Amino acid sequence: MSNIIYIGYDFKVTPLHSRSVGIEILIAELGYAGFESFVETEDGVTAYIQKEEWNESILNDVQILNSEEFKIEYEFNEIEQTNWNEEWEKNFSPIVVDNLCTVRAPFHEKPTTKYDIIIEPKMSFGTGHHETTHMMIQYILSNDFTNKSVLDMGCGTGVLAILAEKKGAKILDAVDYDNWCYLNSLENVERNNCENITVIEGDASVLAGKKYDIIIANINRNILLNDMATYVSCLNKNGVLFLSGFYNDDIPVIQEACENQMLKFAEKLERNHWVALKFLN
Numbered sequence: 441m442s443n444i445i446y447i448g449y450d451f452k453v454t455p456l457h458s459r460s461v462g463i464e465i466l467i468a469e470l471g472y473a474g475f476e477s478f479v480e481t482e483d484g485v486t487a488y489i490q491k492e493e494w495n496e497s498i499l500n501d502v503q504i505l506n507s508e509e510f511k512i513e514y515e516f517n518e519i520e521q522t523n524w525n526e527e528w529e530k531n532f533s534p535i536v537v538d539n540l541c542t543v544r545a546p547f548h549e550k551p552t553t554k555y556d557i558i559i560e561p562k563m564s565f566g567t568g569h570h571e572t573t574h575m576m577i578q579y580i581l582s583n584d585f586t587n588k589s590v591l592d593m594g595c596g597t598g599v600l601a602i603l604a605e606k607k608g609a610k611i612l613d614a615v616d617y618d619n620w621c622y623l624n625s626l627e628n629v630e631r632n633n634c635e636n637i638t639v640i641e642g643d644a645s646v647l648a649g650k651k652y653d654i655i656i657a658n659i660n661r662n663i664l665l666n667d668m669a670t671y672v673s674c675l676n677k678n679g680v681l682f683l684s685g686f687y688n689d690d691i692p693v694i695q696e697a698c699e700n701q702m703l704k705f706a707e708k709l710e711r712n713h714w715v716a717l718k719f720l721n
């Protein structure tokens with residue numbers, strides 16, 4: 441981890457509305473733009489991205505920057521992050537979902553919840569802190585995974601595949617196109633003693649000819665829309681598709697894409713404008 445160069449953005453959020461709401465939306469949008477880690481400050485947030493992932497238009501899709509409800513100013517610097525773990529340890533607290541599942545780092549105490557997932561995220565998305573991961577964990581907890589074959593598309597840290605195996609899934613593929621996430625998922629799979637998960641580096645093109653009982657995809661609206669037909673072609677009859685990574689406002693277009701593939705809408709979860717949907721084949 442040493443000697444990786446990061447770009448750090450200091451955002452100052454002026455609370456014309458509510459600073460905490462502004463910061464929350466800003467972090468969510470930056471996460472989807474590719475920023476990997478966030479440290480809340482007194483008047484905003486500092487967000488980090490690896491220099492090699494950065495480009496000049498990185499903030500183009502961060503819509504809250506154009507919002508009239510918040511005034512957000514920023515400056516950015518290059519930093520050499522040599523002690524990321526220390527920074528991470530200060531900022532990562534365990535999360536507990538529905539009193540059943542804890543997602544924590546190796547240095548946290550062992551919890552008493554039924555499911556205990558240890559993640560060393562090293563900045564891959566998927567610590568359970570994000571609304572979308574939280575809702576997908578809720579779906580996995582409340583649905584039957586016993587003996588199922590499962591695809592975790594856009595696996596990030598591998599957290600969802602790991603929980604799905606703990607819930608009884610027998611064959612799992614965890615796919616991410618980001619090399620960092622691929623390597624991190626491999627480590628986390630081993631750390632949680634999972635034996636049924638194959639981690640694959642790639643995008644929807646690696647799915648040709650594969651079939652699953654359950655597909656979990658927490659990615660983003662555009663990738664989901666683009667790859668929906670491929671996902672559905674991989675779904676067994678009576679299979680289940682869980683989707684997240686988009687907002688309430690995106691539901692009609694996502695639902696239409698699913699219904700065009702003959703899927704039936706079954707359920708919606710919502711947290712802070714983010715949603716997760718369940719569809720049946």
Ligand SMILES: C[S@@+](CC[C@H](N)C(=O)[O-])C[C@H]1O[C@@H](n2cnc3c(N)ncnc32)[C@H](O)[C@@H]1O
Binds near residue numbers: 615642
């Ligand atoms: C929102 S994160 C979700 C991570 C984890 N599954 C979770 O629920 O916390 C989305 C992940 O999808 C990956 N991703 C984005 N586009 C992808 C694509 N076209 N194919 C595969 N993975 C993709 C990103 O690298 C990222 O790790």
